[in-house]
Amino acid sequence: METLTTAQAAFVLGEPLESFKKVVERSPVKPHLVTRGGRRIRQFGTAELVFLHAYDELKQAFTPKTQSELYNALRTTLQGRHEKVVVFGNHRYDISSHVRDVEKKVKELDRLNAHIDSSGKEAFIRGTKIEAHRIAALLDAGVSVSQVQQDYPSLAESQIIAAKIYAEAHPKAGRPYPKQTAKAAMREADLSALDDLD
Numbered sequence: 001m002e003t004l005t006t007a008q009a010a011f012v013l014g015e016p017l018e019s020f021k022k023v024v025e026r027s028p029v030k031p032h033l034v035t036r037g038g039r040r041i042r043q044f045g046t047a048e049l050v051f052l053h054a055y056d057e058l059k060q061a062f063t064p065k066t067q068s069e070l071y072n073a074l075r076t077t078l079q080g081r082h083e084k085v086v087v088f089g090n091h092r093y094d095i096s097s098h099v100r101d102v103e104k105k106v107k108e109l110d111r112l113n114a115h116i117d118s119s120g121k122e123a124f125i126r127g128t129k130i131e132a133h134r135i136a137a138l139l140d141a142g143v144s145v146s147q148v149q150q151d152y153p154s155l156a157e158s159q160i161i162a163a164k165i166y167a168e169a170h171p172k173a174g175r176p177y178p179k180q181t182a183k184a185a186m187r188e189a190d191l192s193a194l195d196d197l198d
Contacts, residue, residue, distance in 0.1 A: 003032060003043035004109075007168030012105040013052055017168060027055055028068040046102070047074040053098045066091065115162035123166060125159050134177045135160055136167030141179030151181040 010020035031042035073088035084096040117124050123132040
């Protein structure tokens with residue numbers, strides 16, 4: 001599995017992005033730091049994802065020191081192999097269900113990523129001329145998926161979710177997109193003053 005950005009990892013683990021960042025800060029996980037587009041970003045591999053998927057369970061079963069030992073053992077164990085049990089110190093921990101769940105969500109993420117065409121300067125929802133970042137800006141402003149579909153009826157829910165995940169994983173530099181569609185702005189506009197022009 002390739003490494004994932006923070007936003008992609010949050011999706012795989014089913015956590016809101018800000019909550020996920022806090023969990024990472026409290027855990028012994030050390031994401032890889034890489035430079036992309038002049039920015040340093042965190043990337044999460046299989047060991048990080050599996051550990052974080054199991055983290056709530058681990059906090060109840062092991063001390064922070066033992067959690068760190070398990071994380072280090074996972075980093076070694078999961079390099080190219082799919083072990084079901086991690087042995088570390090005097091402990092054994094069955095990771096099979098966590099690996100299975102993470103792999104399932106990574107496949108779902110891959111399906112969503114297939115909705116985005118990022119081959120050009122701007123990322124579009126595949127098969128359309130609708131920018132992924134435009135749709136993500138609407139969602140960030142609190143517009144619901146069904147409201148987006150009202151103004152973009154050709155988009156499926158999965159395409160809208162894919163746009164949000166893509167934009168979180170690949171922030172766009174420059175001027176932000178509007179937080180509402182032109183159709184929504186027209187619906188909200190008070191055009192009654194135009195009636196007086198007759």
